[in-house]
Amino acid sequence: MKYFVTSEEKEYTFDLKEENGEKKFLLNEKPMTVDFKQVGKKPVYSLLVDGKPYDVWAESQNGHYTVAVNGQFYRVKVENERSRLLKQLTRGAESAEGVVLLKAPMPGLVVRVKAEKGARVKKGQGLVLIEAMKMENEIKSPVNGVIGSIAVKQGEAIDKNAVLLEINAE
């Protein structure tokens, strides 16, 4: 079975097969040896790749994995031949790029909303200022687009992942 794994915009093609009772793990058609053991009951794993050890932590959310290797974080998506095919077939049916929800990366207090409904914003532009741990943090637009509805107001306490506002991506 072939798997397509996207890790921080880089795609890797893996093949897992068993031939004559022998397990094979291929990355881009090249065989490699991997071993992997969970550490207790935590989402922590010890990985040996061609003899080199790594400590890995992973969390899955909405079909993506957030993977920490040693201290570095990666956003990873795993697809197989079938799920990829399915996605290609349904892609046309989905609405265009559509609405992007800007969510709070942490709980805190809304200090200021820096954009108005209908405003055109650029990717990377600061939209909402949230105070947490005695510091102000600017939440930036992930896309170019137009501000739709705004769900929070100044002075409001918010939870992690609370929707702050909508952006109609362009």
Next chain:
Amino acid sequence: MIHNVLIANRGEIAVRIIRGCREMGIRTVAVYSEVDRLSLHTRLADEAYPIGKAPSSESYLVQDRIIATALKAGADAVHPGYGFLAENGDFAARVEKAGLIWIGPPAEAIRLMGDKTVARQRMKEAGVPTVPGTLEPISDEAEALKTAEEIGFPVLLKAAAGGGGKGMRVVSKREEFQPALQTARSEAKSAFGDDRVYIEKYLENPRHIEFQILADKFGHVIHLGERECSIQRRHQKIVEESPSVLLTPEMRQAMGEAAVRAAQACGYRNAGTIEFLVDKNLNYYFLEMNTRLQVEHPVTEETTGIDLVKEQLKIASGIPLGYSQEEIRQTGHAIEVRIYAEDPANNFMPSAGKIQYLRPPGGPGIREDSGIFEDSEVSLYYDSILSKLIVWGKDRNEAVARMARALEEYRLFGIRTTIPFGLAVMKNKNFQTGHFDTGFVEKEFRNGSADVKNLSQIAAIAALLIDRQKAASEIRASANHHHKWESPWKTAGRVENMR
């Protein structure tokens, strides 16, 4: 001698103070907010009492409740740690009025050093170099502009009651002066309730070098050498070391003597720190005095062998200093890296949550002053410092290599931390060769820090294996089979067969 200390703080510093007390046979009383019931300081102290809700304004800053708890628990002294009430002269005075010993400087010294213009005047009188500028707050705008031109742009407007970069404005030319003055004043007013602002020459990317001092109540003042703290983000120190690569023995002696004069000039007692800025021509200027134990005090402890918390307790008990200046020796090299709950790849955004996995480094030359443990919750209510990793080496090269090794070993999963950032600093050529100043982080890590994302392939392999294992256990659960753990290869086949 003091025999029972209430610690008006939390986190790693409360733990640090408990450890010092315990080694001296002194009892400790911890106070904790609602969210700190399971925190390390609550569980390590001899006694612990609740003092209110999570926000510090309803717990760690409530002076009445802290003093009442100290009296109720039979404490005879209060240690404020750093932050919270540590530099509040009124609190120091109230503690003493309640008949308790304040483990810190006299209230008047805290107040004097808290007012930046008064401190500057006093330093100048004591022959301690200050940054060129006004010694009085600005009263007349036209006059102030004239002064700014005499000093020469760029100048810095600073709040007299200030600290932490609030009410501070850089003015690079004449036309910007008037509007900048207004913003600085209104910021100072809202942050400190005091709109007095003064002018200083703006030093571009100086180095930040500070001196630790100790003063007893018999008028003996000594310094314990310097700490280099130029590696900062958001005007906050993140890597500190001792000694500084910049200082010659002559400069160290001159600055150390100036630090001692500064402490004497304000009638100082207990442990304190004189911060200096050093410009490109190696001129040094008094910046401010921190009238408390510093976050980065361990690098001094490691190089001098002197336990600063124990010295604080002895001084507060009225015992004379056990060292003369000549007996202080700096040996080897120490570095501290602060581990914050922040995401260095995302502009140091705070990261709260549960620490799911923790495996700190060990081995030769490693010290960790930490307030965390596995399964501890990192709350958004307080400063985001988790831990301080400190290493000692026989020289700077060994210390840098050791710190890099320790940070590579460090495993902390569940939240994001500045560990990869600390590692990137240790691996930076300019850091390794000592070529840096307070502009270092901005210059070297402009495009997000520590983005050495060379493990993306490993992350991909891990995610695939975890994904397959998850699929396998879902099948097992749905089929209600009680198989042992299966290899991802078998399950890969099985999952496919089921579709």
